[in-house]
Amino acid sequence: MLLRHGIVYDGGQAWTGAHHAWLARQYLESPATRMAFDAEHETVLVTAARRDRLDQEITKMAAESQFAEVVHRLGCLRGISTLTGFGLAVEIGDWHRFTGDTIGAFVGLVPSEYSSGASRAQGPDTQDRQHPRQAAAGRSRLAPPPGLPHRQDHARSLGPGTGGRSGPRRCR
Template identity: 50%
Template sequence: MFEHTFIGLDVHAVNVVGHALNPATGEVSAHTMPADPAIVLEWIRRFAPDVTAVYESGPTGFVLARYLRAAGINCVVAASSKLLRAPGDRVKTDRRDARVLAEMLAVGSVTEVRIPDPDEEALRDLSRLRSGTAKDLAHARQHVNAILLRHGIRYPKDTRWTKEHTRWLHRQSFEEPALQFTYEADLEQAELLAVHMARIDKHVAATAAACRYAPVIDALMCLRGIQMTTAFGLAVEIGDWTRFTGSTIGSYLGLVPSEDSSGQSRHQGPITKAGNTYARKLLIEAAWQHRRPYVRPGERLLRQFDVVAPATRIRAMEGNHRLHRKWEHFDERHKLSVKANTAIARELAGWCWSLAAPLQQGERMNPA
């Protein structure tokens, strides 16, 4: 019986490869088993009671980790982007991956991923459904526009995908039957996706108003460029904002510059793009709105200010003015707009944290 065992698991859809290691005795045990949490638990319990297990984050999700934790096994999920691998290590197998995970866990070099509960994960899936549908809708509309453009047909107005534009699209026709069928199919697909998107947006709004993140969502919507779907996405993707500070939230989202320094030489490169890709994308898109002229809050912001506490409202107004001034400063220096927007997104992440974290901290101190 091992005194304390560190177990690395290489988890796949079909099977799981386990590697158990006791650093004190050097004893090891490797085993390949079906990807059934009950079978994995049965094997791990051979080394109980002092056991810690780890597996790499990936498409298999958190089902196994939740199952093991519910059974009393300490299981962590390692951030795949933070796993160290020697540059000369060119051999990669499931057994070696499991062994490396066990060794990293034993020396304390595993960066853990926060495991969301099933309800939080369901909210993330809803947010990502909306994002995927928006992308599909944009592609479908692009196909319709491309067909018309290739055949010299141009809509005379600048505003598209309005009711008037839709009626105009239905009036277009082509002599070739195959082309006409293709055009009608693409147009039908775009219209179906638009209806689907409207249904998802309605459900997102209802869910956001009733979920546990509702106060955070309301607070985030006080910032320019962040409306319902963006606020909902940021709230559920980050979950617990109190894990971070105003300076670390940007690093978590991969919005800080990469660095390659040695000796007296220091070189900063593009942003790291580590962490949550979807949340980073939402902030990048929202940051562009702060470049637009801003003197006073518009009607949407004024309505939103009425539903939050005065401290949140004041903080949001400070953020909106600060971010717009930063954009003006970058424009005066003729800063490349893409780089400037990334810098604004990084600071916007900090302002989002300053609105969300105090609310969650207050909920913990004053539970209902």
């Protein structure tokens, strides 16, 4: 909406505190346009606040769940936050089902392949890029996915030494 009115933010990274302050200072002449802009900006702020509140609640759930140790170990890996670790722990369940060669296919990080007879074509990875919170919508986060046996104590299921470290990052 602002771009249509020739208003462009050039103060650095968007959706930061400075950007929101800049948005609040914008003046739009038409009362209807200003009202529409204010409503949309308020929606962004309310949605971000709800996301942050849910992230905090999920983080508390992860710390108090049967998956706490697994989540902590996964958090030692670069790029794995508490939320991602909790999603992986809940979705994967029994880590003994996988080896280093098979887990990539389960989480969709291996290239897809289409072969027939002598022809072979490799496609993009099999990841559908769906966030674990979206993938689990409609069923309990702690319930096993359909078709999997009931999950045991996952804090022990990783086994010693499988939490690993990536790079110089240390985790205890």
